[in-house]
Amino acid sequence: xxxxxxxxxxxxxxxxxxxxxQEDDFLDGQLTLVVEDALEGGxxxxxxxRSTIHVRSVKSGNAVVTHTRQWNPELHNKLKILAEKNDxxxxxxxxxxxxxxxxxxxxxxxxxxxxxGLSETLSMxxxxxxxxxxxxxxxxxxxxxxxxxxxxxxxxHNTTVIxxxxxxxxxxxxxxxxxxxxxxxxxxxxxxxxRTFLAKYxxxxxxxxxxxxxxxxxxxxxx
Numbered sequence: 547x548x549x550x551x552x553x554x555x556x557x558x559x560x561x562x563x564x565x566x567x568q569e570d571d572f573l574d575g576q577l578t579l580v581v582e583d584a585l586e587g588g589x590x591x592x593x594x595x596r597s598t599i600h601v602r603s604v605k606s607g608n609a610v611v612t613h614t615r616q617w618n619p620e621l622h623n624k625l626k627i628l629a630e631k632n633d634x635x636x637x638x639x640x641x642x643x644x645x646x647x648x649x650x651x652x653x654x655x656x657x658x659x660x661x662x663g664l665s666e667t668l669s670m671x672x673x674x675x676x677x678x679x680x681x682x683x684x685x686x687x688x689x690x691x692x693x694x695x696x697x698x699x700x701x702x703h704n705t706t707v708i709x710x711x712x713x714x715x716x717x718x719x720x721x722x723x724x725x726x727x728x729x730x731x732x733x734x735x736x737x738x739x740x741r742t743f744l745a746k747y748x749x750x751x752x753x754x755x756x757x758x759x760x761x762x763x764x765x766x767x768x769x
Contacts, residue, residue: 577601577672578642579679585624587633599707604676607709617664617702628656635659639682650682657691665704672711
């Protein structure tokens, strides 16, 4: 009985270790993205890191956001000035760890971000392999600016992340189409004619019918 208990304990530990490994493996994810923003306008805005997005699962869209920059009154004042100037709040994203930073960027009106209290939705479009970001969108909940002042400075960005990947287009059934073309080609080569008897010989039948009708009418008139 003691030996059976030991065997059961070992199996349970192995199963738990296997589950933990799979769970950790799942949490390792495929993508780690760095989000940068620009809080100063102008033709050449200066970007600085603000958040990291760890994509746990591209398929399910599971992602975790970590804000690496603490929001403070100075940053808040810069965003407010952008909003008052009716300027744009710019964001760009790149794949952390890549040798070349292939940025994807977007922008929205700074007043929308300001009046939304830093609440936002970041929509990420990744490639079909789920290993690279090909597009990004920034959507604040405030769609129309009203010029309102915030009562308190937000603690930090309140970010919701949506992960999207392209769906494969339907593949045309070329095999069936080619089979139909081949069948039509074979019918033409063999000289087959699938028309009905009347469709084939109507030009011969109609004159005979007309002659019979006319001849019948003439005999009745002679009587």
